[in-house]
Amino acid sequence: MPRLVEAIMEAEKEAARIIQEAEKEAKRIIEEAEEEAKRIIEEAKKTPVEVSVMEDVDEEVREIVERAKAKAEELRKVASERMSYLVDEVVREVLEGEWGGSS
Amino acid sequence: MSGEEAVSVNRDSEAIVRAILKMAEDRASAIRREAEKRAKEIIEAARREAEEILRSRRERAEREMREEIARKRSAAEVEANQIILTTKSELLKEFFRMVHERLAAIAEGQDPKWNYEEILLRYSLEGAGVLGEKEVYLMGREKDRSLLEKVVRRMGKEGVRAHVDDRAVPIIGGVVVRDAGDERRYYNTFDGRLRAYREAKEIDIIERLFEGV
Numbered sequence: 001m002p003r004l005v006e007a008i009m010e011a012e013k014e015a016a017r018i019i020q021e022a023e024k025e026a027k028r029i030i031e032e033a034e035e036e037a038k039r040i041i042e043e044a045k046k047t048p049v050e051v052s053v054m055e056d057v058d059e060e061v062r063e064i065v066e067r068a069k070a071k072a073e074e075l076r077k078v079a080s081e082r083m084s085y086l087v088d089e090v091v092r093e094v095l096e097g098e099w100g101g102s103s
Numbered sequence: 104m105s106g107e108e109a110v111s112v113n114r115d116s117e118a119i120v121r122a123i124l125k126m127a128e129d130r131a132s133a134i135r136r137e138a139e140k141r142a143k144e145i146i147e148a149a150r151r152e153a154e155e156i157l158r159s160r161r162e163r164a165e166r167e168m169r170e171e172i173a174r175k176r177s178a179a180e181v182e183a184n185q186i187i188l189t190t191k192s193e194l195l196k197e198f199f200r201m202v203h204e205r206l207a208a209i210a211e212g213q214d215p216k217w218n219y220e221e222i223l224l225r226y227s228l229e230g231a232g233v234l235g236e237k238e239v240y241l242m243g244r245e246k247d248r249s250l251l252e253k254v255v256r257r258m259g260k261e262g263v264r265a266h267v268d269d270r271a272v273p274i275i276g277g278v279v280v281r282d283a284g285d286e287r288r289y290y291n292t293f294d295g296r297l298r299a300y301r302e303a304k305e306i307d308i309i310e311r312l313f314e315g316v
Contacts, residue, residue, distance in 0.1 A: 004116040011120035015127030022131030026138030033142030037149030044153035049161045057172040061179040068183030071316070072190035079194045079312045083201060086311055090198075091205045094293070094300045095222060 191313060198312060199301060203275065206293045210244070210276025223247070223278055224254045230280025230289035231263045238264040242279040245271035251278070 209217045223243070231239045241251050251267045258265040272279055277292035301308075 004119070007116040007120050008123065011123040015123050018124070018127040018131050019134070022134040026134045029135070029138040029142045030145070033145040037145050040146070040149040040153045041156065044156040045160075047157065049157065049164050051161070051164045051168050055172055057175045061175050064176070064179040064183050065186070068186040072186050075187070075190050075313055075316050076194065078316050079198070082312055083194075083198055086198070086308070087201050087205055090202050090300070090304075090308065091209070093304070094202065094206065094296050095209070095217070097296075097300065 191309065194312060195305070195309060198308065199297075202297065206297060207275050210247075210293060219276065220250050220253060222276075223250055224257055226278050226291035227251075227254050227258060227265065227280055228261060228263065230278065230291050231258070231265070233289050234280060234282055234287055236282045237262075238266075238283050240266050240268040240281045240283065240285075242268040242270055242272050242281065244274060244276065247276075247278075254278075 205214065208214050209222070210219055212219050227239075227241055241255065243251050248267060248271075255265040255267055268281070272292075275293040275297075277294070277296065279292060280289040281287065
């Protein structure tokens with residue numbers, strides 16, 4: 001009988017060692033996973049993000065300003081043509097209209 | 104203990120030992136499986152968080168780029184409006200400079216379409232009428248003195264006693280009519296008429312100059 005008890009005690013020691021090893025391995029597995037999780041999150045924070053907004057705003061800005069300059073030129077041309085007869089009309093209105101005479 | 108009994112004890116102890124070890128290995132396997140399952144959950148959660156971080160960063164970058172585009176577009180529109188407004192302002196200034204120049208030419212008698220003496224007579228009679236005076240003084244440019252003397256004579260024929268004031272006024276043309284005591288004045292100068300006209304009609308002139316462009 002003492003040999004049976006001794007064998008059981010040895011077996012229990014071995015069983016405890018097996019479980020302790022498994023627990024150590026489990027701890028290592030989880031720690032590795034946590035490290036990997038940190039790495040994944042850090043990488044997501046650092047990875048350059050690509051933006052899918054494709055508008056060429058610089059070209060559009062140039063066009064807006066160029067259109068305004070072209071319109072300004074057109075204004076100069078049209079106004080210059082109209083000025084000569086408008087000056088005559090306005091001079092007449094200024095001299096003959098109801099604009100003067102403040103007392 | 105007989106030989107048979109010894110063999111039986113040995114068999115029992117081996118069975119017990121195997122059972123103990125089997126239980127331990129089963130337990131160890133369960134611990135490993137649980138750890139692997141937990142590790143997988145941790146990695147999956149991290150991947151989900153990483154995707155959320157990337158999505159959020161991408162959205163922010165797109166929003167910032169859209170805002171930058173809107174800012175640039177808005178600045179360009181402001182610049183464009185400024186170009187148009189400056190051009191209109193310059194042209195309007197040029198237009199009224201031309202009107203001013205033409206009025207000055209009329210006052211110098213250089214415009215055959217206009218008789219400056221007639222204008223002075225009309226403005227002077229109008230002034231006398233508004234003041235309601237039978238005796239008035241006319242103030243004008245120093246160089247208009249002789250013309251004003253003629254106007255005075257013509258006003259006399261119209262029943263208004265007029266004089267040329269000794270003082271001259273710095274104007275483009277026209278006349279200031281005052282009563283004898285210089286208590287009331289009636290300003291009928293080109294300068295005043297042009298100023299009043301511009302105040303009242305500038306928007307109309309802008310439309311006439313730039314309509315349709």
